[in-house]
Amino acid sequence: MDGIEVRELSSSEYKEWDLLVEKAQPGTLFHTSEWLEICRDVLSKDLKIYGCFRNGELVGGCPLFVKNIKGILKVATSTCNMTSYSGPLIKESDSSKASKRVQETHEILNSLREFLCKQGFDSIHLTFAPGFEDIRPFTWNGWNSTVHYTHYLNLKENIDSNLSRERQMEIKIATEAGLKTRAWNDPETYYRLLSLAYEKQNLEPPLPRGFFERVFKLIQEKDIGYMFVSETPEGEVVAAHLNLYGKKCAVIWTSALNPDFGRLGPIALLYYNEFLDLKSRDFKYMNVMAANIPTFVDFIMGFSPELIPYYSVTLESKKYSIAKTLYKTTHKETC
Known part of the structure; x- marks a missing residue:
C-alpha cells in the first residue's frame, strides 16, 4: 500500500475538499469550506485544512482553527462556537473486507496524527462527527478521549x-x-x-x-x-x-x-x-444537537430519541498542561 502525504490545502483546492466531504461518511455541512470560511471570517479565526493524499488523490484530512495565545502557546481545534463537531474525514474504502477497511482507515489517521504532532501545537483538540467510531490511532498513541452525545429522532x-x-x-x-x-x-x-x-x-x-x-x-x-x-x-x-x-x-x-x-x-x-x-x-432522522445540556435533555426526552455517542481526542504538551493548571488555580482564587 502506497504511503500517505499530508499537507495544508490551498484555497484553490477547497473544491476538492468539498467533494471529499460530500462522499465521505460522516462528512457534514460543518466540514465544508463554505461553513469553515464563515467561521474564519466572522470570528477572525486562522483556518487550516490539512489534506491526506495517496498517489495524488485526496483520501482524508481535517480542518483546524489555530490560535496563538499571547505568543506563548499555539493551540489547534477542529471546532468553534456552535460548530460542535467537524474533525477528521476519510474516503470510504472500496474493499469488502473489514480488515482492509480498518487498515486503510488507520493508515490515513496515523499519517494525519503524526503530521499534526510535528506542527508545534501545544494543544490539539479534534471532535469527530457522529458516526466516526474508530479513533484508536489516536488513543493508542497517548491522546486522551472524551465521549459526547447527540439525539436522533427516527423519522420512520x-x-x-x-x-x-x-x-x-x-x-x-x-x-x-x-x-x-x-x-x-x-x-x-x-x-x-x-x-x-x-x-x-x-x-x-x-x-x-x-x-x-x-x-x-x-x-x-x-x-x-x-x-x-x-x-x-x-x-x-x-x-x-x-x-x-x-x-x-x-x-x-x-x-x-x-x-x-x-x-x-x-x-x-x-x-x-x-x-x-x-x-x-x-x-431518515432528525439530529437534535442538545444531548450535552441537561436542561435541553429533559425536554427532548419527551420525544423518545435515540442517544448517539460521538468522540473527541486531545493531546497537550507539558507546557500547555502547566499553563492550564495555573490558569485554573488563579481563576479559582479570584472567583
Missing part, C-alpha cells in the same frame, strides 16, 4: 406514540392558542428571538449577528436548510429553529424563543411539525 417511527404526556400537553396548548408553524428564512427575526432568550439570562448571544446573516445567505444560495417558526394568530413569530440538511437527516442546529411565550408550548409544536414535514420529504 410514529411520533404520536413516542410523545410523553408533557409534550402532548404542550402541543395541545399551542394548538388551542392558535399557534401555527411554517418555513420562513429571515435572519432579523431569528436574531431578535435569540437576543431575547439570552437577555433573559443576562448573557450575550454566542455568535454575532454577522455569523447568522452569512449562514442564512448560505442556506438560500445552496438550499442546505431552512428556518422553521412558530407564530401567533396575529402573525408574531415567537420561536424558531434553524435546520441544516445532512446526509439523510436534518440537523436541528439552533433554536430561539421569546421567553414570554414559553408557556404556550411553541418549541414542542415546532419539533412535532418539523418531524412530520421532514418525514414527508423522506429524511
Whole structure:
C-alpha cells in the first residue's frame, strides 16, 4: 500500500475538499469550506485544512482553527462556537473486507496524527462527527478521549406514540392558542428571538449577528436548510429553529424563543411539525444537537430519541498542561 502525504490545502483546492466531504461518511455541512470560511471570517479565526493524499488523490484530512495565545502557546481545534463537531474525514474504502477497511482507515489517521504532532501545537483538540467510531490511532498513541452525545429522532417511527404526556400537553396548548408553524428564512427575526432568550439570562448571544446573516445567505444560495417558526394568530413569530440538511437527516442546529411565550408550548409544536414535514420529504432522522445540556435533555426526552455517542481526542504538551493548571488555580482564587 502506497504511503500517505499530508499537507495544508490551498484555497484553490477547497473544491476538492468539498467533494471529499460530500462522499465521505460522516462528512457534514460543518466540514465544508463554505461553513469553515464563515467561521474564519466572522470570528477572525486562522483556518487550516490539512489534506491526506495517496498517489495524488485526496483520501482524508481535517480542518483546524489555530490560535496563538499571547505568543506563548499555539493551540489547534477542529471546532468553534456552535460548530460542535467537524474533525477528521476519510474516503470510504472500496474493499469488502473489514480488515482492509480498518487498515486503510488507520493508515490515513496515523499519517494525519503524526503530521499534526510535528506542527508545534501545544494543544490539539479534534471532535469527530457522529458516526466516526474508530479513533484508536489516536488513543493508542497517548491522546486522551472524551465521549459526547447527540439525539436522533427516527423519522420512520410514529411520533404520536413516542410523545410523553408533557409534550402532548404542550402541543395541545399551542394548538388551542392558535399557534401555527411554517418555513420562513429571515435572519432579523431569528436574531431578535435569540437576543431575547439570552437577555433573559443576562448573557450575550454566542455568535454575532454577522455569523447568522452569512449562514442564512448560505442556506438560500445552496438550499442546505431552512428556518422553521412558530407564530401567533396575529402573525408574531415567537420561536424558531434553524435546520441544516445532512446526509439523510436534518440537523436541528439552533433554536430561539421569546421567553414570554414559553408557556404556550411553541418549541414542542415546532419539533412535532418539523418531524412530520421532514418525514414527508423522506429524511431518515432528525439530529437534535442538545444531548450535552441537561436542561435541553429533559425536554427532548419527551420525544423518545435515540442517544448517539460521538468522540473527541486531545493531546497537550507539558507546557500547555502547566499553563492550564495555573490558569485554573488563579481563576479559582479570584472567583
